[in-house]
Amino acid sequence: xxxxxxxxxxxxxxxxxxxxxxxxxxxxxxxxxxxxxxxxxxxxxxxxxxxxxxxxxxxxxxxxxxxxxxxxxxxxxxxxxxxxxxxxxxxxxxxxxxxxxxxxxxxxxxxxxxxxxxxxxxxxxxxxxxxxxxxxxxxxxxxxxxxxxxxxxxxxxxxxxxxxxxxxxxxxxxxxxxxxxxxxxxxxxxxxxxxxxxxxxxxxxxxxxxxxxxxxxxxxxxxxxxxxxxxxxxxxxxxxxxxxxxxxxxxxxxxxxxxxxxxxxxxxxxxxxxxxxxxxxxxxxxxxxxxxxxxxxxxxxxxxxxxxxxxxxxxxxxxxxxxxxxxxxxxxxxxxxxxxxxxxxxxxxxxxxxxxxxxxxxxxxxxxxxxxxxxxxxxxxxxxxxxxxxxxxxxxxxxxxxxxxxxxxxxxxxxxxxxxxxxxxxxxxxxxxxxxxxxxxxxxxxxxxxxxxxxxxxxxxxxxxxxxxxxxxxxxxxxxxxxxxxxxxxxxxxxxxxxxxxxxxxxxxxxxxxxxxxxxxxxxxxxxxxxxxxxxxxxxxxxxxxxxxxxxxxxxxxxxxxxxxxxxxxxxxxxxxxxxxxxxxxxxxxxxxxxxxxxxxxxxxxxxxxxxxxxxxxxxxxxxxxxxxxxxxxxxxxxxxxxxxxxxxxxxxxxxxxxxxxxxxxxxxxxxxxxxxxxxxxxxxxxxxxxxxxxxxxxxxxxxxxxxxxxxxxxxxxxxxxxxxxxxxxxxxxxxxxxxxxxxxxxxxxxxxxxxxxxxxxxxxxxxxxxxxxxxxxxxxxxxxxxxxxxxxxxxxxxxxxxxxxxxxxxxxxxxxxxxxxxxxxxxxxxxxxxxxxxxxxxxxxxxxxxxxxxxxxxxxxxxxxxxxxxxxxxxx
Numbered sequence: 001x002x003x004x005x006x007x008x009x010x011x012x013x014x015x016x017x018x019x020x021x022x023x024x025x026x027x028x029x030x031x032x033x034x035x036x037x038x039x040x041x042x043x044x045x046x047x048x049x050x051x052x053x054x055x056x057x058x059x060x061x062x063x064x065x066x067x068x069x070x071x072x073x074x075x076x077x078x079x080x081x082x083x084x085x086x087x088x089x090x091x092x093x094x095x096x097x098x099x100x101x102x103x104x105x106x107x108x109x110x111x112x113x114x115x116x117x118x119x120x121x122x123x124x125x126x127x128x129x130x131x132x133x134x135x136x137x138x139x140x141x142x143x144x145x146x147x148x149x150x151x152x153x154x155x156x157x158x159x160x161x162x163x164x165x166x167x168x169x170x171x172x173x174x175x176x177x178x179x180x181x182x183x184x185x186x187x188x189x190x191x192x193x194x195x196x197x198x199x200x201x202x203x204x205x206x207x208x209x210x211x212x213x214x215x216x217x218x219x220x221x222x223x224x225x226x227x228x229x230x231x232x233x234x235x236x237x238x239x240x241x242x243x244x245x246x247x248x249x250x251x252x253x254x255x256x257x258x259x260x261x262x263x264x265x266x267x268x269x270x271x272x273x274x275x276x277x278x279x280x281x282x283x284x285x286x287x288x289x290x291x292x293x294x295x296x297x298x299x300x301x302x303x304x305x306x307x308x309x310x311x312x313x314x315x316x317x318x319x320x321x322x323x324x325x326x327x328x329x330x331x332x333x334x335x336x337x338x339x340x341x342x343x344x345x346x347x348x349x350x351x352x353x354x355x356x357x358x359x360x361x362x363x364x365x366x367x368x369x370x371x372x373x374x375x376x377x378x379x380x381x382x383x384x385x386x387x388x389x390x391x392x393x394x395x396x397x398x399x400x401x402x403x404x405x406x407x408x409x410x411x412x413x414x415x416x417x418x419x420x421x422x423x424x425x426x427x428x429x430x431x432x433x434x435x436x437x438x439x440x441x442x443x444x445x446x447x448x449x450x451x452x453x454x455x456x457x458x459x460x461x462x463x464x465x466x467x468x469x470x471x472x473x474x475x476x477x478x479x480x481x482x483x484x485x486x487x488x489x490x491x492x493x494x495x496x497x498x499x500x501x502x503x504x505x506x507x508x509x510x511x512x513x514x515x516x517x518x519x520x521x522x523x524x525x526x527x528x529x530x531x532x533x534x535x536x537x538x539x540x541x542x543x544x545x546x547x548x549x550x551x552x553x554x555x556x557x558x559x560x561x562x563x564x565x566x567x568x569x570x571x572x573x574x575x576x577x578x579x580x581x582x583x584x585x586x587x588x589x590x591x592x593x594x595x596x597x598x599x600x601x602x603x604x605x606x607x608x609x610x611x612x613x614x615x616x617x618x619x620x621x622x623x624x625x626x627x628x629x630x631x632x633x634x635x636x637x638x639x640x641x642x643x644x645x646x647x648x649x650x651x652x653x654x655x656x657x658x659x660x661x662x663x664x665x666x667x668x669x670x671x672x673x674x675x676x677x678x679x680x681x682x683x684x685x686x687x688x689x690x691x692x693x694x695x696x697x698x699x700x701x702x703x704x705x706x707x708x709x710x711x712x713x714x715x716x717x718x719x720x721x722x723x724x725x726x727x728x729x730x731x732x733x734x735x736x737x738x739x740x741x742x743x744x745x746x747x748x749x750x751x752x753x754x755x756x757x758x759x760x761x762x763x764x765x766x767x768x769x770x771x772x773x774x775x776x777x778x779x780x781x782x783x784x785x786x787x788x789x790x791x792x793x794x795x796x797x798x799x800x801x802x803x804x805x806x807x808x809x810x811x812x813x814x815x816x817x818x819x820x821x822x823x824x825x826x827x828x829x830x831x832x833x834x835x836x837x838x839x840x841x842x843x844x845x846x847x848x849x850x851x852x853x854x855x856x857x858x859x860x861x862x863x864x865x866x867x868x869x870x871x872x873x874x875x876x877x
Contacts, residue, residue: 017097020115021046023089025258029055029081029132030123032089032111034096042250048096050123051108052146055081055132056163059176071178076169077162081131085122086198088113090258095119110145121145127152130162174216184268186217192305194262194278202257204230205248205293206285208277210263223285224266224274225301225311226294228252229325244324248293256284267303274300289314292324298431301444302451308444319437332388332438342385350558356410358384359554369407370418370427382417384408388438409442416442423449425459472516474572475508481572484516488565488574496520496563498556503530504548504589507556507578509563519573523566524601524610525586527594528624544624548594555588556580566604577606590614593623645837649794649810655760656734657785659777661770662804664734664760668792674732674759678713681751685712690745697726697741702753705730706743714747714758731758765819766798766806767838767845769829776859780827787811788818798838808841823848826857 021034030050036043056078062069095116098109113120126132127149134149157164180186200218201209205228210221228249229242262278277284285304288294289311296315301308319326345358348365355369368384390405410417419442421427429446432439440446454461474480488494499517500508505527509520528545556578565576578585584606589595591613601607618625652665666674685704695703697717705715705728719727724740731753749755771777794810809818822828823845830845853860 018095018117019098020093020095022091022093024253026082026085026089028058029078029085029126032085032094034094038250038254042246046107048098048111049106049108050111050126050132051099052135052149053123053127053132054135055126058082059174061178071176073176074173077131077172079174080162080172081126084126084129084131086258088125089122091254094122124148124152128156128161130156130159130164133163177215177217180217180219183219183271183273187265187268187273190265192264192266194264197261197263199256199259199261199277202249202253204228204245205252205288208252208256210261210277212263219273221263221265221273221275221277222300223288223294224276225297225304225308226285226288227297228288228294244293247324248288251288251291251293252284255279255281255287264305266305267300269300274303276304276306286310286314290317292318292321292326295325298443298447302447308448312444329437333386336386336389340386342383344383347382348554348557356382358382366406368410369405370410370421382410382412384410385441387441390438407438407440409440416445418442419445419449422446423453423458425453425457425461428460470515471510474516475519476572478570478572481518481568481574484514484518485565485568485574487514491565493562493564493579496561498559498561501549501553501557503527503545504552504594505586506573507552509561520563520565520578521569521573521575522586522589523575523577524598524604524606525589525595526598527589544594547623548589551589551592551594552585555583556585577604584609586610587613591617593617593620593625596624645798645841647796649796651792651812652795652809653792654788654790654809657781657789659781660764661768661777661780661784662762662764663784663788664762665793665795666732666759666761670756670759673756677751677756681714681748682712684748684750685745692742695741695744695746697744702731702747703728704745704747704751705737705739707737712745714751714753715744716758717744730760732760734760734762762804763795763807763809764801764804765822765828766808767831767833767842768819768822769831771828771859776827779858780822783822783825783827784818787821793818798841799833799835820845820848824852826852826855826860829859 021036023032024035024045025033027033027047030053031047033045033047035045056075057072058078059074060072062071092113093115094111094113096109096111098107100108102108111122112118113122123132127134134153136150156162160166163169196213197210198213199208200211203209203220206223206226207228208221208223209218211218229245231239231241231245233239256277256279259279263275264278265273265275267274283306285294285306289296294315296311301311304311318324319329319331322329343360345360345366348357348359350356355367357365357367359365368386369390386406386408388407390407392404418427418440422429429443429450430439453459457463460466472480474484494511495513496509496511498507499510502508502519505522505525507520507522509518510516511518527548528542530545530549531541559580562579563576564579565574567575569575586595586601587606587609590597590610597607597610597614601610617623618628621628651668653668653671654663654665656664658664681704690704697703697720699717699720701717703715703717704712706712707730713730714732715728715730717726718729718736721727725738726741726744727736727738728744729736770780788809788811792812794812794815795807796809797805797807799806808820810816811818819828823830830842830849832846833842852858853864856863
């Protein structure tokens with residue numbers, strides 16, 4: 001790099017003009033960059049050019065995007081001059097004088113190593129080694145310093161040092177390689193061996209430009225496993241630093257820039273070379289993390305060769321001290337007590353491949369999820385360390401709702417279950433956003449295990465075809481169950497695994513030998529029934545039903561058992577005895593006062609044991625026997641009584657009446673719940689409106705449908721003809737409509753039939769025969785619609801029908817029977833029932849029909865047509 005000579009009138013060196021700084025970078029043999037001391041951020045910098053001398057120009061790459069420019073090679077001895085200064089000055093304190101400042105702001109002066117001018121004169125050292133020439137035309141003879149330079153140059157010439165040696169110096173010109181044709185092959189060829197290098201440029205805290213020696217490859221290297229804040233380039237070409245980006249860059253510059261280092265090139269990802277820089281004073285990657293200038297990066301940490309656990313420990317230290325980029329950091333488990341962060345519990349249920357239900361020492365049940373994996377199955381005690389708690393999420397357009405989830409690392413016998421699953425290729429590791437700190441405390445071990453599984457082709461990473469496991473589900477399949485029954489009866493005790501517990505005595509079993517799923521009922525006992533959703537409403541749970549189900553779950557859920565099948569019921573459920581580790585579950589339930597002995601047990605070999613333990617519980621008056629009182633034995637006189645008609649009228653709201661005179665009604669008692677649900681649902685839709693046309697309708701699906709009034713209601717898809725014609729049934733009101741898919745949307749789980757069952761129940765009139773003639777039937781329907789639709793009435797179920805209950809219905813104010821009124825007006829005929837307990841009301845209906853017939857009202861206006869030609873008139877008896 002050339003310098004200009006000092007002017008004739010120069011300012012003599014004085015203590016006042018002497019300035020100090022630290023050499024940050026050597027640009028060439030005659031130019032350096034000096035920085036000050038940092039005070040609350042990166043320090044100021046200035047370039048100082050050595051005056052009255054010239055050193056060769058360093059090689060320069062052609063400007064990008066300008067095809068006319070070419071790479072400029074080193075001038076002879078230029079790199080040696082630069083290296084001479086680099087090794088002597090980098091990181092050292094120097095003092096300098098500024099003799100001239102050009103109009104462009106360039107500064108020229110003298111540089112001395114040390115704190116004053118008694119130190120080594122850098123210009124003189126360069127000239128003495130033959131690495132620079134003196135510009136004699138600008139030197140004044142009366143200046144001893146300048147005269148000294150000329151004298152040193154003459155000595156170098158006579159000694160044939162440096163550029164004055166024979167040969168012209170062509171051997172000193174480097175063969176710089178700015179690009180590598182195949183970076184991946186280049187990295188692999190080095191076999192992760194340390195290679196000597198000089199750091200030429202620092203782009204940000206974790207990306208540098210390095211000169212690899214001795215072949216002079218100039219490569220960009222990104223530090224493996226970490227990422228520092230960067231400088232974002234704006235559209236106008238300016239750069240905006242992220243928080244702490246400048247500080248991180250200075251941290252790396254002050255330690256590595258133009259230092260001799262060793263680099264381990266570890267991988268190449270998308271043409272980006274990843275590596276670790278080793279300096280005699282330490283590993284810059286770990287230092288950046290420890291000082292809070294960087295964060296760990298999962299995708300590149302897998303190739304880090306110096307121990308990923310060291311990086312995690314360094315990052316954890318910065319988080320705990322809340323330094324720099326972690327100043328606002330809050331640990332995922334910061335709000336948990338120590339006893340909630342780490343505990344020992346018993347596995348009660350494996351919900352799926354990455355979720356467990358455990359029982360704490362306090363007796364509380366807790367669902368925990370394995371941290372950072374998708375997709376153990378183990379029995380006994382496990383140790384759990386909570387890594388983070390994933391907050392509950394609401395349903396989105398393409399994502400379901402999730403409850404709050406506790407995610408933990410679960411170990412048994414010192415083995416991390418998640419790591420074991422991943423290493424066998426039975427689960428994959430979740431990738432997180434860079435700023436997402438909610439992950440497993442053993443995340444790096446999981447990544448390493450996954451890499452081994454991929455390399456060895458384990459499990460789902462195997463290239464072989466996935467084996468198909470066919471399991472026949474014959475739960476509730478009566479015909480299939482009949483075929484299996486003789487085989488299971490002959491087999492005696494069969495092995496099974498309890499897949500699910502419906503109640504204390506009702507279970508779902510997997511039969512591994514037969515590869516089928518069956519519903520199994522415990523024989524010989526009568527267990528309290530759990531609550532169930534029925535067409536007429538919710539059946540209330542019997543006392544101690546939940547305790548019985550919990551007892552069965554704790555004892556047998558997801559454990560291997562033995563079963564003896566004795567028979568099956570009409571619904572295709574198998575009935576028999578279940579044994580686990582020598583314990584008969586039926587006897588155990590009775591012994592714990594959670595079940596009673598059923599009379600069907602009398603013919604079984606376990607009857608005596610059942611009666612014995614039941615009697616003991618009865619005497620102790622435990623649980624289901626708490627209110628038991630022995631009744632005195634007395635002679636019972638059986639009196640035959642005729643069954644009476646039961647009248648239990650309840651208020652309902654009639655919402656829809658069909659042409660067949662079937663109608664739909666809502667229970668008034670649950671009306672408030674429906675209104676509350678509809679308000680919440682419409683508020684949710686207003687906040688998160690569905691995307692029009694995004695719903696794909698399928699027959700039988702529950703969904704939301706927009707009615708003609710512009711409001712959304714719950715509905716069920718009954719038929720799909722096309723995107724424009726979808727038949728829906730409004731489950732809370734009973735009406736039907738044909739709509740396009742643009743008026744349909746997914747039903748959020750919070751408003752499903754599990755939250756509130758369908759409110760519209762179908763009924764039909766009891767004791768009534770509807771005319772088949774279309775005009776006559778239309779008159780009846782019009783009359784009923786006018787009288788009771790959208791009004792509150794009283795309803796009583798009289799008897800069951802093939803499709804729905806047959807009821808009598810009364811007006812809410814007068815309590816008059818609506819069906820009887822239709823008979824009296826001659827609009828319908830009586831459907832005669834033979835049941836004895838209904839004869840009284842049937843007689844009343846028949847008497848009213850005779851009165852209408854005598855008065856020749858409506859359908860009777862031509863007399864009794866039923867005798868000869870009922871079919872011709874469209875009526876039937």
